Amino acid sequence: MGVADPAAVRPARVNVVLVEPEIPQNAGNVVRTCACTGAQLHLIEPMGFNLSQRNLQRAGCDYWDDADIVKWPCVEAFLEAHGADRLHLFTGKAARSYADACYGAGDFLLFGRESRGLDAALLARFPDGCVRIPMRAEQRSLNLSNAVAIAVYRALSQQGFPDLV
Numbered sequence: 001m002g003v004a005d006p007a008a009v010r011p012a013r014v015n016v017v018l019v020e021p022e023i024p025q026n027a028g029n030v031v032r033t034c035a036c037t038g039a040q041l042h043l044i045e046p047m048g049f050n051l052s053q054r055n056l057q058r059a060g061c062d063y064w065d066d067a068d069i070v071k072w073p074c075v076e077a078f079l080e081a082h083g084a085d086r087l088h089l090f091t092g093k094a095a096r097s098y099a100d101a102c103y104g105a106g107d108f109l110l111f112g113r114e115s116r117g118l119d120a121a122l123l124a125r126f127p128d129g130c131v132r133i134p135m136r137a138e139q140r141s142l143n144l145s146n147a148v149a150i151a152v153y154r155a156l157s158q159q160g161f162p163d164l165v
């Protein structure tokens with residue numbers, strides 16, 4: 001499994017950031033999406049699993065070696081390294097549709113915990129970056145890994161699916 005040091009991060013067309021993910025199967029699915037698309041995956045601690053856990057490995061199948069993964073000790077360390085620009089915060093609480101945002105090369109797509117989503121304080125710091133994937137009003141949320149797949153393909157489609165066949 002290739003988990004890189006934050007200092008060795010290479011630029012990617014799109015970056016997926018899982019803030020404190022809890023469920024290993026979701027993370028495994030996201031690893032597979034990132035391996036298939038070339039998105040870089042940022043995992044922010046604390047996480048509800050460790051990276052060698054069997055159900056996590058199984059969910060990512062044999063895609064682990066092809067995924068570009070960076071681990072961060074906390075969200076502040078991630079923000080310090082990457083700044084406040086080019087962040088898209090995915091939340092059911094946003095008014096703006098994810099389809100109305102522009103995703104440039106190297107942008108960061110942030111996703112929250114399965115139980116509680118992204119912290120309200122984080123959302124309040126970046127109000128212009130908050131976007132929502134439309135759903136029926138009475139439903140709570142999409143599955144985390146499904147939300148990631150929808151967002152990554154939207155971002156890559158705006159870039160013309162670079163390097164994908």
Ligand SMILES: C[S@@+](CC[C@H](N)C(=O)[O-])C[C@H]1O[C@@H](n2cnc3c(N)ncnc32)[C@H](O)[C@@H]1O
Nearest residue numbers: 090091111112116117118132133141142144147
């Ligand atoms: C299972 S959801 C979290 C649900 C949590 N109870 C909440 O209220 O935010 C996990 C993550 O998937 C993403 N997500 C799920 N549905 C979404 C939607 N309709 N729009 C934007 N992001 C969504 C968000 O990043 C969310 O933090």
